[in-house]
Amino acid sequence: MPAIDAARFLGRLAALAEIGRDDKGRLTRLAASEADRAGRDVVAGWMREAGLDVRVDRIGNLIGLWDPAGTGSRPVMMGSHLDTVIDAGAYDGCTGVLAGLAVIEALRHAGRIPPRPLALAAFTNEEGVRYAPDMLGSLVYAGGLPVEAALATVGIDGTVLGEELARIGYAGPEAPGFLHPHSYVELHVEQGPVLERDGIAVGAVEDLQGISWQEVTIEGAANHAGTTPMSLRRDAGVAAALLVAWLRERARAGNGRSVATVGRLRLEPDAINVIPARAVLTVDLRDPDAGRLADFEADLAERLDALAREEDVTVTVRRLARFAPVTFDAGIVRAIEAAARARGLSVRRMTSGAGHDAQMMARLCPAAMIFVPSVGGISHNPAERTEEADLVAGAEVLRDVVMGLSGV
């Protein structure tokens, strides 16, 4: 079996994590920034050293092709992203790109010529911190958004994505989607606590949660906290609290697959001795099953109607975002399970709670993901960490699955 060069793989992860540190030592490589350019330059160099034909498309996706047999057929693609959040960890995204590179190098070093070519992608602006939406590069690659619209995106700093890509030298000539993959496999850190909690080495990601974001505004009546009897109140804060409690119970009452979060909640007039007239809160619902997600949304709408009657408040809802759930390719998921078991690794099927480039690529070709444990479930944080052994095991499973898909 072609061996992964673990030392090189881990060394590159560490080296990449040094690119984009600010004067306080915080790692930040926002999409199309100078730091992103520096990270891309280094990774593109490594790709060329590994013998890949490196191309850049119009939305800045960096794609290397390894077709030693010169077949010109659809490649098995690996990949992820190089951009980070602000004050990031070292593993999110980079793990998938560098593991893919390690897989190709392992095959090349072993003299293996895959019948089907391999490709490696680093997609633009996956994190969505600088430009919205997130997963923008893979979305455009998969045809979900016209490239012109994407290039015109204005970032949180007022910059235009197309201009910034040109500035850093990554506004390439290729049409997004120019290389149509045969299949796509992405290794990623879990960014959650499940694998570590259950002592599992590998997650075979069979689906990805649908996401429903809504903003709920509840309007009652401000009144004196001392002189207004409980029975005469129209307390928007109490109504909001009852909603938060209901959401938790509703999510718990399911089969453990639905999650609900109220991350933002604001009261007005926000005075200690005034009954809140207004509460504005966000509701984040996720479920890997489209029907269950729609059911949760319907139950929420019904609950809000009831709350308006019961609490004598007015409730309005604004939809902020909605992504349908994604089901990954069953064959690749089985191949991931089999590869893990064959290597003596514990494995479980799981759902991705976060969005990933793989969900966009699943529009183009069979796709799935491999998760490795996140220590403490911590992510988007400098404390983000995955054990070295888990990283290498993940890369080995990726190699085995890709070898199967490519027929080598």
Add this chain to the structure above:
Amino acid sequence: MPAIDAARFLGRLAALAEIGRDDKGRLTRLAASEADRAGRDVVAGWMREAGLDVRVDRIGNLIGLWDPAGTGSRPVMMGSHLDTVIDAGAYDGCTGVLAGLAVIEALRHAGRIPPRPLALAAFTNEEGVRYAPDMLGSLVYAGGLPVEAALATVGIDGTVLGEELARIGYAGPEAPGFLHPHSYVELHVEQGPVLERDGIAVGAVEDLQGISWQEVTIEGAANHAGTTPMSLRRDAGVAAALLVAWLRERARAGNGRSVATVGRLRLEPDAINVIPARAVLTVDLRDPDAGRLADFEADLAERLDALAREEDVTVTVRRLARFAPVTFDAGIVRAIEAAARARGLSVRRMTSGAGHDAQMMARLCPAAMIFVPSVGGISHNPAERTEEADLVAGAEVLRDVVMGLSGV
């Protein structure tokens, strides 16, 4: 019976409400401001016209004495305050001062010589908007705070109360408490919805709620809203919501006398897709009974302990303020009821949910309050209003009670 000059009383209320309007027409007479000076000057003039001996004490309380018999004995005092909140209504405070003046004028006009003198007080900084605490003037008058400490109070605008009183000419020579009242009766608008809801003309205020203000901080753990199963969450926002819901139920479960309000609630990090790590909320508990208020506080402490265990969060509590309940003088309360009934007015005993100067004066002498209905329960708002007939009826009840107390 000496007649209240309703037109003059109502006309003065309207005139006083024109003093302190800003360029947007908003009425604001913060304590010891230029607007307060202007209001005081007008009212002091009316007091002198009515034959009162007008004095000012060191904390700026404006006190007029009418002792036509020259007895020098302890007076029956009426009063309230002239300062307002920002963008205030016309009735809060001024009603009590101007009704007291109308009572004295009625007796004087009728040629009645009360065996016990009458006094009228306009206390400094009742609202507490510019200087803390509220009810500062009557607190100092009743000996609850040394005058030197009160004069050194720094306001929200950085001013020093003593300097501002001197600037507006109301840093008087009298020692606070110089005139020890025989009894104190204060007419005030209800500032709540109870009288109007029940169609009652007069409230005989028998007690005043104790107030307990606490700030509760709940600390859980921030985590990804998508990747963290419900069972592994330590959601500070959910814990806060459960507390808000519990407070409402606990207040409702009592005999209708306890009220609980969460007016402020803040989540951190306040992001739609991040489970709240921290919630900070205020708890305002009120009850007219000291034992019940203490019980509520004890139950809250117990509930917080349970919440910390059940939700795996850390809870800390900071006490912000606490005022014990006040029980007014049963004899004066009965006299208010009797006077209202004798005039054919509906009357009910009630509790004041807000703080008033009368609670401080109750430390010095028998005291009670008369409430008249607030339209819509609205207060601290330009829409604050009390029907003219209710204002006059309140002044007449005040007159009758004061006549009884003074023996005229």
